[in-house]
Amino acid sequence: MKTKTYKIYRGRLIQEPGGVLFIGDDSRKIFFEGVRVHVGKFFIPRETAFQISGHIFISRHWLKRGFSLETFAHEYGHYLQQRRLGFFPYLFRVAIPSVWSILRNPVAHVTKRYERHATLIGKRYAHLS
Numbered sequence: 624m625k626t627k628t629y630k631i632y633r634g635r636l637i638q639e640p641g642g643v644l645f646i647g648d649d650s651r652k653i654f655f656e657g658v659r660v661h662v663g664k665f666f667i668p669r670e671t672a673f674q675i676s677g678h679i680f681i682s683r684h685w686l687k688r689g690f691s692l693e694t695f696a697h698e699y700g701h702y703l704q705q706r707r708l709g710f711f712p713y714l715f716r717v718a719i720p721s722v723w724s725i726l727r728n729p730v731a732h733v734t735k736r737y738e739r740h741a742t743l744i745g746k747r748y749a750h751l752s
């Protein structure tokens with residue numbers, strides 16, 4: 624598999640065979656096992672990213688304008704949620720309500736229980752405070 628590197632805020636994401644490696648500008652390394660990253664390959668609204676079945680999609684626009692390790696860790700949190708819940712429960716309890724809430728009220732979106740939970744477990748995985 625060919626290696627791809629994406630520059631993000633204060634570091635870069637590197638697609639490796641078993642997951643995505645983050646290398647910070649301060650040279651710290653965090654490996655996000657089991658996921659693949661895709662940038663702007665499909666229709667993705669400007670400031671969005673989402674996770675489905677281990678695939679993390681990021682809009683090209685956002686990637687170039689401040690997409691951070693914290694945000695990647697949040698999306699990874701959704702991957703961990705899906706692994707715990709299984710595909711259909713994740714789809715109906717998290718993925719679909721999440722898309723719906725972004726469209727209806729982007730400000731309230733981040734306060735949703737499943738969003739705060741994704742942030743929490745993603746940070747815990749990456750050892751972010």
Ligand SMILES: [Zn+2]
Pocket residue numbers: 697698701721738741
């Ligand atoms: Zn989210």
